[in-house]
Amino acid sequence: MSAPATTPDLLYSQEEEDLRAAVRDLLADRCDAASVIARTESGEPHDRTLWKSLAEDMGLAGLLVPEERGGQGASHREAAVVLEELGRAVAPVPYLTSAVVATEALLACSGEEADRLLAALASGRTLGVLAVPLHTAPGAAVPTARVEAGALHGAFTGVADAQVADVLLVPGEDGALYAVDTTAGGVTVDPRVSFDLTRPVAAVTLDGAAARKVAGGAPEAVARALRAGAGLLASEQLGVAEQVLTETVGYLKERKQFNRQVGGFQAIKHRLARIWLDVVNLRAVARAAADALATGSEDAPTAVAVAQVFASRVAVHATEEAVQLHGGIGMTWEHPTHLHLKRAKVDSLAYGTAGRHKERLAELVDLRAPLA
Incomplete structure (x- = not known):
């Protein structure tokens, strides 16, 4: 039975901020943009060394798994923080697919085989899809x-x-x-x-x-897994959008035209302000979805649908603007903005398009389209 609807907690706890700092430090050391670009050209896009550090050494693969089933006993809120940071770095690791989606499918199951697989995925030494x-x-x-x-x-x-x-x-x-x-x-x-x-x-x-x-x-397990995947994907999209906004603002403070900082032009300020407002709102809906999943709220399906309707548009718009506002350098392979743009584009299709989630939201609130 679902828990009664409550007011979502949109704030990050101190423990969540500490987790963010640890993951961000690791990614800064092991997952810089140049290495990610080089890996995409290598034919081996997954970074197994980074995965070992995240999943095994830090224990992040088992965040959603209860302690009695071999995991860390955390919640979707902590997993969402990890995904924000992975989105910032466009980290080439299968965290969303294995530590969230596959894990959620197994959490819906009981029995010896389910428990064995769940413990294996939580350890990080086994990858499930x-x-x-x-x-x-x-x-x-x-x-x-x-x-x-x-x-x-x-x-x-x-x-x-x-x-x-x-x-x-x-x-x-x-x-x-x-x-x-x-x-x-x-x-x-x-x-x-x-x-x-x-x-x-x-x-x-x-x-x-x-x-x-x-x-x-299986239908119930798959539905649960896809709902969690879609809900926490919004946190990854938040990380993508936040990172490109930060990078773009920093670049525009340094870039000059007509002996003025490009970021000082009013038209540029307006474009950046719009992205910032969108990112702030995206943070709210992404946190609401993560909190609803964590608490087992009866509003979780609605929160997930709302998050995905909003997140896809914001992440794609923010990355497209970042490419344009970086000018010529933003079009180059060496600059990391294209990594964020491609991740945002694919994320806008993953676990349902915005249009599909709008249809689902209409069903959930009983607001069907009028008959032709």
């Missing part, structure tokens, strides 16, 4: 695998971070959730070119792949 397309919105229909004699058959396109996954969580057509090791026979992971090279996608084909049944109730 929910085998659904990245663009799938909460509540939307998802592809399922055919089950024959304990083996799975099916194809799944656009699965984010499948290349580095150790285990795939696959919804079966019988309504159960299955676990498939990516090293098992009959499993093919075919990388696809992704617009955001820091969050690669792949096509997954299962042709008689051996599977372990995790639990029944």
